[in-house]
Amino acid sequence: MHDLRREFGPAQASFVDQTGQRPRDNHYWAPVIVSREQIDAEVERLAALPRPADGRRHSLIVHPSARAGSPGLAPGIQVSLQVLLPGESTEPMRHNATEVNFCIRGGGSTRVAGRTIAFRQYDVWNHPAFVAFAHTNDTDDIQVRLVYSNAPLLQHMEVYVPEFGVELEVPTQTLTAHASDDPKRRSPFGTFPIGEDGGLLMPYETLINPQVVESRPLHFSWQQVKAELDKLEALGSDYVGRRLYMMYNPVTGRTNGITPNFFATMTIRPPKIVDRPHRHVSAAINYYFSGSGYSMVAGNRYEWKAGDLMLSAPGWAVHNHASYDDYVYELTIQDQPLNIYMQSLLWQESMKEPPALLGTQTGFSTNRTNAAKAA
Numbered sequence: 027m028h029d030l031r032r033e034f035g036p037a038q039a040s041f042v043d044q045t046g047q048r049p050r051d052n053h054y055w056a057p058v059i060v061s062r063e064q065i066d067a068e069v070e071r072l073a074a075l076p077r078p079a080d081g082r083r084h085s086l087i088v089h090p091s092a093r094a095g096s097p098g099l100a101p102g103i104q105v106s107l108q109v110l111l112p113g114e115s116t117e118p119m120r121h122n123a124t125e126v127n128f129c130i131r132g133g134g135s136t137r138v139a140g141r142t143i144a145f146r147q148y149d150v151w152n153h154p155a156f157v158a159f160a161h162t163n164d165t166d167d168i169q170v171r172l173v174y175s176n177a178p179l180l181q182h183m184e185v186y187v188p189e190f191g192v193e194l195e196v197p198t199q200t201l202t203a204h205a206s207d208d209p210k211r212r213s214p215f216g217t218f219p220i221g222e223d224g225g226l227l228m229p230y231e232t233l234i235n236p237q238v239v240e241s242r243p244l245h246f247s248w249q250q251v252k253a254e255l256d257k258l259e260a261l262g263s264d265y266v267g268r269r270l271y272m273m274y275n276p277v278t279g280r281t282n283g284i285t286p287n288f289f290a291t292m293t294i295r296p297p298k299i300v301d302r303p304h305r306h307v308s309a310a311i312n313y314y315f316s317g318s319g320y321s322m323v324a325g326n327r328y329e330w331k332a333g334d335l336m337l338s339a340p341g342w343a344v345h346n347h348a349s350y351d352d353y354v355y356e357l358t359i360q361d362q363p364l365n366i367y368m369q370s371l372l373w374q375e376s377m378k379e380p381p382a383l384l385g386t387q388t389g390f391s392t393n394r395t396n397a398a399k400a401a
Contacts, residue, residue, distance in 0.1 A: 055091045055100065055309075055340045057323045062333025065107065069131070069170050072109040080190065081116035084108040084173075089337060098178035099337055100309035102287070102361050106173040110134065110163035118160040121188040123175040124285035125153035128357055130315065131170035134163040138243045140195045148248035148315060150273055150292075150357065152284050154241035158192045172313060172335070174359045176287040239277055244284070246273045255294045255355075266302060266376075267392035269294050270358070280385065283363030295319065295354035301346040305381075306373040308362040310339035312347075317354030321347045344377065 072083040087105045088097040099105040110116070118137075127136065133146040138159035143151050153159055163169040180186035217228045251271065258269035270293040275284045284290040295317065303322070318331040321338050323345040330336055339345045339360075365371035366385035374381040375390035382389055 052342070053091065054324075054343060055089055055337065057321070057326070057328055057340060057343075058089055058099075058337045059328060059330055060087055060335040062331065065333065065335065068107055069109055069168065072107070073111060073168055077111070077114060079117075080119075081110070081114055082108065083110070087335065092178070093182065096178040096182045099311055099335075100340070100361070102176060102179040102364065103309060103311060103359060104175045104177045105311065105335070106175070108161070108171045108173055110161060110169040112163050112166050112168070115162040116160050117190065118158045118192050118194045119188060119190045120156050120158045120192055121177070121186065122155050123177045123180055123186065124155045124287060126174040126284055126288055126290050126359060127151050127153065128172045128174070128290075128313065129169070130172055130313070132163065132167040133165045134161060134169045136161050136243075137194055141243055143243060143245045145245065146248065148252075148357075149246065150248075150251075150284075150290055151245040152243055152275060152290075154243060154285075157243075158194050160194060174288060174311070176285070176361075176364075179287070179364075241275075241277050244273075244275055246290075251292050252355075255292055258294055259296050261394065263299070265392070265394065267394060268301060269296075269299075278363055281363035281366040285363070286367070287361055287364045288359050289362050291358045291360075293354070293356045293358060295347070295349035295356070297349055297351050297353065300348040303344050303346040303377050304373075304375050305342055305344045305377075306339070306360075306362070307341050307371055308339075308360045308365050309337070309341050310358055310360040312336045312338040312356050312358050314354060314356045317349055317352040319347060319349040319354055321345060342372065 068085055072085065075083055077083075085107050086097050087099050087107060089099050092098050093101075097104065127145075127150065129145050129147055129149050131147060133144075136143045136145065136151065136159060138153050139157040145151060161169070161171070177186055217226050217232060219225070220227045251273070255269075255271055258271075261267075261269060270291045272282060273284050273290045273292070274282065278284070278286055282289055313335045314330055314332055316332050318329075321328045321330065321336070323339065324343040328336065328338075338347070338358075362371060369383065369386050371384045372381045373384045373389065379390070
């Protein structure tokens with residue numbers, strides 16, 4: 027019981043009179059580019075360190091506006107640069123954050139949720155929350171991964187729970203027994219309607235035993251994704267949308283994510299393509315791994331090239347992107363699914379149209395059919 031005890035000092039809530047006041051303005055985080063040269067230098071520095079006890083050579087990439095105790099590259103998105111030398115493995119761990127892993131150099135394998143994922147450069151895979159995982163470098167090259175997680179949001183809420191040195195899991199069948207199936211947990215009253223608006227009253231037995239939805243790690247091979255992505259060039263220069271595919275995890279349902287917090291998209295930008303300006307509440311982080319171009323964000327121009335990592339769209343800032351003379355490929359991580367679920371995802375696809383609350387209101391359309399015919 028002593029391990030569960032916490033010492034709290036005296037605390038007193040206060041009243042803050044807001045009569046006649048309006049909410050404060052949002053603090054917009056500035057776009058920031060972490061250059062390929064900076065990333066390469068940090069990889070070299072990490073690789074030169076003695077092997078740590080848990081095998082984890084990693085650095086967080088932190089925005090200067092990040093809140094103390096919640097180090098992210100965006101307010102709700104943590105990006106970690108992780109390095110493994112040939113023949114090394116990490117100690118198994120688990121945490122209540124979800125992850126997206128992206129290999130930017132080398133390859134190897136990850137053991138997660140009882141599954142082994144063999145990966146190569148530019149492959150993407152997700153980690154469900156609170157399942158054990160460990161990484162191995164069984165190649166002759168340095169393994170470098172960018173890992174995106176929702177840890178800053180959990181740290182801001184003071185509910186981030188990591189566990190280290192855990193046992194790797196053996197595949198087991200997911201238990202799907204629910205309150206309605208177990209007579210020991212079944213309320214004699216069940217869930218029943220109240221009033222005439224469609225609301226229900228749910229018993230405690232269901233509250234503590236909600237329906238189980240299996241969340242699995244999913245592996246998206248770059249070789250397979252690229253073959254589909256390259257077909258989007260045929261849309262031609264008249265296409266007004268963005269040439270991308272989302273790597274979709276069905277467990278996220280209508281919120282369109284790879285995890286409940288993030289979507290992950292792969293984009294191809296043919297030479298000399300300029301997107302139309304748009305904006306959204308969700309923050310976007312781009313990693314460019316081919317080509318070069320520029321982004322306009324809230325009236326400011328930012329130049330980028332292959333190997334650069336960029337907070338390219340702070341929430342609700344008008345932005346667009348353009349390619350130069352080469353093909354651009356990029357991974358984008360964005361906290362859109364979380365905002366859809368919270369009913370907070372304002373999105374303005376064109377500055378000539380009013381914004382919509384995506385997931386709650388009807389969204390937008392493109393001219394894809396006509397563009398494909400023209401091509």
